Amino acid sequence: MTVTEPHPARPAPRFVRADGPDKVTGSGRYTADLSLTGVLAAKFRYADVSHARITRLDVSAARAMPGVMSVLTAADVPDVRFGPFVQDRTLFATDVVRFEGEIIAAVAATTAEIAQRAADAIVVEFEPLPVVTDLEASLATDAPLVHGDWADYGSAEVVVRDRNDASFSSITKGDAAAAMAGADVVVSSRYVADGCHAAPIEPRAVLAQWEGDKVTIWTSTQVPFDARAGVCETLKLPANRVRIIVPHLGGGFGGKCGFHYEAHIAALARAAKRPVRLVFSRREEFLAPDRRREGMIIDITTGMRTDGTIIARSGWIAIDNGAYTADAGFFSQLAAMHVAGPYRVPNVSIEAHLVYTNHQPSGSVRAPTAPQACWALESHTDELAKAVGLEPVAFRKLNAVDTGAEGPSGQTYDEIGLQQCIDAATANAGYGQELPDDEAIGVAIGWWPSFSVPSGAYVKIDGDGSGQIITGAQECGTGAVMTLRQLAADELGMAAEDFQLVYQDTSVAPYDMGATGSQTLFNNGRAVVNAAGQIAEQLRKLAADHLEASPDDIVLADGHASVAGTPTATVSIAELAGIASGGELLIGHGSGQPPGPPPLVGSTCVGDLGMAAFVAPQFSCHAVRVKLDRDTGVARVLAVSTAHDSGTIINELGALGQVEGGVLMGIGQALTEGTTYDDQGKQRNAAMLEYKLQTCADAPPINTHFVQIATPDAGPRGAKGLAEAPNVATAAAISNALAAIIGRPVRRLPMTAERVWETLNEEAAR
Amino acid sequence: MSLLIATTLDDALAALAAGARPIAGGTDLVVGARHGKAPLPASLVAIDRIESLRTVGRSADGGLVIGAGVSHHTIETDSTIGAEWSALADASALVGSPATRHVGTLGGNVMNGSPAMDTGAPLVVFGAEAELASGSGSRRVDMATLWVGPGRTSAAADELCVAIHLPARAPRSGSAYLRLEYRRAMEIAVVGAAASVTLTADGAVDSVRVALTAVAATIVEVTGLTGGSVADVAAAAEAAAADQATPISDLRASDRYRRHCIGVMARRAVEAAARRASGETIAIPVNRAVGIGMAAGAAS
Numbered sequence A: 001m002t003v004t005e006p007h008p009a010r011p012a013p014r015f016v017r018a019d020g021p022d023k024v025t026g027s028g029r030y031t032a033d034l035s036l037t038g039v040l041a042a043k044f045r046y047a048d049v050s051h052a053r054i055t056r057l058d059v060s061a062a063r064a065m066p067g068v069m070s071v072l073t074a075a076d077v078p079d080v081r082f083g084p085f086v087q088d089r090t091l092f093a094t095d096v097v098r099f100e101g102e103i104i105a106a107v108a109a110t111t112a113e114i115a116q117r118a119a120d121a122i123v124v125e126f127e128p129l130p131v132v133t134d135l136e137a138s139l140a141t142d143a144p145l146v147h148g149d150w151a152d153y154g155s156a157e158v159v160v161r162d163r164n165d166a167s168f169s170s171i172t173k174g175d176a177a178a179a180m181a182g183a184d185v186v187v188s189s190r191y192v193a194d195g196c197h198a199a200p201i202e203p204r205a206v207l208a209q210w211e212g213d214k215v216t217i218w219t220s221t222q223v224p225f226d227a228r229a230g231v232c233e234t235l236k237l238p239a240n241r242v243r244i245i246v247p248h249l250g251g252g253f254g255g256k257c258g259f260h261y262e263a264h265i266a267a268l269a270r271a272a273k274r275p276v277r278l279v280f281s282r283r284e285e286f287l288a289p290d291r292r293r294e295g296m297i298i299d300i301t302t303g304m305r306t307d308g309t310i311i312a313r314s315g316w317i318a319i320d321n322g323a324y325t326a327d328a329g330f331f332s333q334l335a336a337m338h339v340a341g342p343y344r345v346p347n348v349s350i351e352a353h354l355v356y357t358n359h360q361p362s363g364s365v366r367a368p369t370a371p372q373a374c375w376a377l378e379s380h381t382d383e384l385a386k387a388v389g390l391e392p393v394a395f396r397k398l399n400a401v402d403t404g405a406e407g408p409s410g411q412t413y414d415e416i417g418l419q420q421c422i423d424a425a426t427a428n429a430g431y432g433q434e435l436p437d438d439e440a441i442g443v444a445i446g447w448w449p450s451f452s453v454p455s456g457a458y459v460k461i462d463g464d465g466s467g468q469i470i471t472g473a474q475e476c477g478t479g480a481v482m483t484l485r486q487l488a489a490d491e492l493g494m495a496a497e498d499f500q501l502v503y504q505d506t507s508v509a510p511y512d513m514g515a516t517g518s519q520t521l522f523n524n525g526r527a528v529v530n531a532a533g534q535i536a537e538q539l540r541k542l543a544a545d546h547l548e549a550s551p552d553d554i555v556l557a558d559g560h561a562s563v564a565g566t567p568t569a570t571v572s573i574a575e576l577a578g579i580a581s582g583g584e585l586l587i588g589h590g591s592g593q594p595p596g597p598p599p600l601v602g603s604t605c606v607g608d609l610g611m612a613a614f615v616a617p618q619f620s621c622h623a624v625r626v627k628l629d630r631d632t633g634v635a636r637v638l639a640v641s642t643a644h645d646s647g648t649i650i651n652e653l654g655a656l657g658q659v660e661g662g663v664l665m666g667i668g669q670a671l672t673e674g675t676t677y678d679d680q681g682k683q684r685n686a687a688m689l690e691y692k693l694q695t696c697a698d699a700p701p702i703n704t705h706f707v708q709i710a711t712p713d714a715g716p717r718g719a720k721g722l723a724e725a726p727n728v729a730t731a732a733a734i735s736n737a738l739a740a741i742i743g744r745p746v747r748r749l750p751m752t753a754e755r756v757w758e759t760l761n762e763e764a765a766r
Numbered sequence B: 001m002s003l004l005i006a007t008t009l010d011d012a013l014a015a016l017a018a019g020a021r022p023i024a025g026g027t028d029l030v031v032g033a034r035h036g037k038a039p040l041p042a043s044l045v046a047i048d049r050i051e052s053l054r055t056v057g058r059s060a061d062g063g064l065v066i067g068a069g070v071s072h073h074t075i076e077t078d079s080t081i082g083a084e085w086s087a088l089a090d091a092s093a094l095v096g097s098p099a100t101r102h103v104g105t106l107g108g109n110v111m112n113g114s115p116a117m118d119t120g121a122p123l124v125v126f127g128a129e130a131e132l133a134s135g136s137g138s139r140r141v142d143m144a145t146l147w148v149g150p151g152r153t154s155a156a157a158d159e160l161c162v163a164i165h166l167p168a169r170a171p172r173s174g175s176a177y178l179r180l181e182y183r184r185a186m187e188i189a190v191v192g193a194a195a196s197v198t199l200t201a202d203g204a205v206d207s208v209r210v211a212l213t214a215v216a217a218t219i220v221e222v223t224g225l226t227g228g229s230v231a232d233v234a235a236a237a238e239a240a241a242a243d244q245a246t247p248i249s250d251l252r253a254s255d256r257y258r259r260h261c262i263g264v265m266a267r268r269a270v271e272a273a274a275r276r277a278s279g280e281t282i283a284i285p286v287n288r289a290v291g292i293g294m295a296a297g298a299a300s
């Protein structure tokens, strides 16, 4: 185990991100801004029905239209079923369509209008199949199957499947049933969350061009290497013939993780023998991707002693997988962990099902499953506190995990800062003060793992002393890639401005998992520090020769290599770089060993996808002051106070941005967002007018405190992740504020004005 | 497609006579076309550069004439409108975002004829009239006869709305427009209500008019309201609004919730209008001061 000491005395640095000026002045280029000579426009023909068998598919009229250069269906691409957990997906619908956004055909034409007319001219006839939309009904043994051939599909070995249950997972520790029977107080709750969307500002775009047997694809993905792997798998190409380049990415929030339309567009471009570009409309962005946030049903029962000590927890969770499994395979285990929560619970029995429906597929959106599960658990926790007559914060302090404590899945924590987070967030919120009776402060705690995965980077310093970081990491807006310059600079005694970033190109840089799982700084930071460390060693040797000293005595600082204790014996790094350019070049490459998973004791997990043990776990507490208009149910967030243990903060400015964005997204999920479906499983609000994101005008003041403590087995300098954690606890805290005002929780998410009003009326009717 | 950019009223009217449709800010017309509501008309005449349509002026009788091309931004910041026709300023201040308010016009809002238009209910309670002009002259129509259904007006295809006429305000009058909204910008009225109140010398309600947004096929005026104490009139407005509304259920709200909330909006509109009538200043838009979308730290 390595313990990295943070720098408590030094305030966290604040620096402006390198890509900021490009983005705010408009000089930055996004995928949809690019063009190539002879480029064609792509359009898809979607199923538009939720579940049906294709009885006729005729593209001849579309193919014959002037200006149409290629039309593709399943018949025109290799017959490959793919999916990271369950291989249940094909590029184009084959026999059965399972959600409205399923792609039946793709068209490339000289203009977008012609492509659309051709897509409309494709003849498709269906025989309707029963539409599955209800999670509980879908799990019934006699439910219609979303995938009739589910048993024949390939899947990752650990995935436990049964009919419409695409991934079952459980956490069992101790004997929950026996402990519950012996408990003094038992509280059971059901909470139901609607699905919602990532809604990045940039709709998806893909541009593909072939040269010989090699294809270059510019695409708005968060995971270029994953996108490459998808193209290689579905079009049967080796990795070295597919190059993925991501221009600036206009946000993703997880929605652009995974492999999406790169293969469709590459196949169209190959068939048309011309470059092809796809640019999604906002409506397509809502309907088609397999990355929306999952709806969930959450049942929780907790047994306590009269003093409020939790002794047992059981839970049952159903998660809406939608029609295909995408990357949601691990959601069942992750949801189970979030329903267990960061509490000392000796007896645990939680089961989670990832349930097929004929909805749009779910996939990783910023902290998948966590905001909904945390909302349910933390609302339930306030019910627990009330049941034993404890004040909610005191109840959490009593039961939450701390350094040296054992968590619900049998992991014992090294030094962690959850209790400090609770103290800081509540103190900064003025928790406990007298408030008007239509206001309250709600408190919730959350957690989130750091993801330990392989990652690589090169660093080089050219003859003039300027540096480049060539990294596989992907910048999706979080600023994580931007911090890499600071890490390299610190390693080499140089300034961040001395480095340029070369990134988002799979043929140039080594592998990285992409902007997913809050992993960029954690893993790629390690790679960059390693790579820069190799150059530091080279520089020390060069300086030692030049200054006639021992390499061990050379200190790199302020752009110079100097002999320790003899400041006059010094040479600039630029000069050393000049010397190196005539001999052994200054090149470093780094990857480093990712930290292994912490041990679990005393628990068993079925369907274990590696989420029961949290590497370098992050903790948070949000305290939110809410005002409720009782007459209408409209709630307004007046102020938010957060505290986060995400280890060492490398760039405070970037970190604050992450927390503020996560909080605002959480307010939206809590109050105004949420997908509504018709009885055929089709989305009713697939447009910005009716899908209500929060706006700048809604943003409350957000106060953030970082609890920075030494974190074992973490990322560079003890940093953990931070992109997803701020999204976990906000909705839960809002729920608790509302419950405090109303007198009971609102059991549906989002807690829309109308649902709040209904809850108020139920209360009045009692 | 043809687009004529008119700089004089006569050019615009001639274009209309030849079959063109007017486009002012385009925030309904163009956005609607992009969303597939209706394709852009083949022939358009832009009226946003006709200076005479962009002025606000007093009429001889102390009323106000607002050109059809006046933007929501101008209305929300005009001190005369804010002081005397506050409900209209309340409404314009809620439209969309700053960008929408700078481009979108009063004439476009009125002539687009959406049952959710924010300026409609205020104009009704003021007894406003729309001035419609064509090559063959001009006429003034009462707002209630202008709107005939969702998206439909009684104006002929060759008629341009050139101005909205607001009668002079009686002494001790105040007005307010409130809407139910789920967020503080880029919102469409779930329901809304405007009230205009004139007080007696001892502070009771002498006369009152209330009109409702987004609870029927067009903006509707509440009938049967009479004077009395502010509390009684507000309560009567609440009951009458909920009773007379014929709301639908859609994505934004159920009919049941709309019916309840329109009562709340009507009551609050009367209360706020009465406060203003008694001389109190409540900042524009009144929504921020009375619960819906309240600002941080605002008094309840």
Ligand SMILES: Cc1cc2nc3c(=O)[nH]c(=O)nc-3n(C[C@H](O)[C@H](O)[C@H](O)COP(=O)(O)OP(=O)(O)OC[C@H]3O[C@@H](n4cnc5c(N)ncnc54)[C@H](O)[C@@H]3O)c2cc1C
Pocket (backbone or CB within 6 Å): B021, B022, B023, B024, B025, B026, B027, B028, B029, B030, B031, B047, B068, B069, B094, B095, B096, B097, B100, B103, B104, B105, B106, B107, B108, B109, B110, B111, B112, B116, B117, B118, B119, B159, B160, B161, B162, B186, B187, B188, B189
């Ligand atoms: C993001 C966004 C938010 C919005 N929010 C709101 C809101 O909160 N509340 C609200 O009420 N509206 C809202 N709207 C709708 C719109 O902005 C307003 O209705 C605006 O006042 C329309 O004015 P315009 O000048 O842009 O109209 P245009 O789009 O130019 O025209 C609208 C219609 O009126 C006709 N027309 C325009 N001027 C005249 C005239 N002088 N005589 C005859 N016919 C005419 C046009 O032919 C067209 O049919 C919003 C729109 C957007 C895009």
